[in-house]
Amino acid sequence: xxxxxxxxxxxxxxxxxxxxxxxxxxxxxxxxxxxxxxxxxxxxxxxxxxxxxxxxxxxxxxxxxxxxxxxxxxxxxxxxxxxxxxxxxxxxxxxxxxxxxxxxx
Numbered sequence: 001x002x003x004x005x006x007x008x009x010x011x012x013x014x015x016x017x018x019x020x021x022x023x024x025x026x027x028x029x030x031x032x033x034x035x036x037x038x039x040x041x042x043x044x045x046x047x048x049x050x051x052x053x054x055x056x057x058x059x060x061x062x063x064x065x066x067x068x069x070x071x072x073x074x075x076x077x078x079x080x081x082x083x084x085x086x087x088x089x090x091x092x093x094x095x096x097x098x099x100x101x102x103x104x105x
Contacts, residue, residue, distance in 0.1 A: 038065060038096060055095040061104035071095070 007020055024045050027033040036044045038058050054067045077090050 036094070036096070038063075039098065055097070057097045057099065059101035059104055060098050061100055064101050064103070066101075 007015070007017070024033060028035050028045065031048055033045045034048045036046055036056065038044050038056060039060075040063060053071060053073075054069050055071060057066045057068060058064070073093070076093075080090065081087065
């Protein structure tokens with residue numbers, strides 16, 4: 001959800017955009033929300049829920065976003081670590097896919 005949607009749903013007309021961003025950045029730093037770059041021209045945020053690990057597919061035509069649960073984490077993590085010279089471990093990742101949805105095809 002972007003800032004405009006958050007302001008519309010939860011905000012007051014007395015709270016400006018900069019205040020929303022500062023609040024969300026504070027929540028992200030505390031790991032209560034996570035930053036998601038869906039290439040919408042702004043940062044999106046979503047709640048961080050324990051055990052809720054998912055990724056996104058984004059339509060580059062209409063902007064539709066679908067969450068999906070499949071994650072190649074262990075295999076991908078091992079392959080990445082084999083190919084890096086300067087890193088010994090990975091602690092987190094973000095994986096987003098972009099394409100065209102069936103409606104826009």
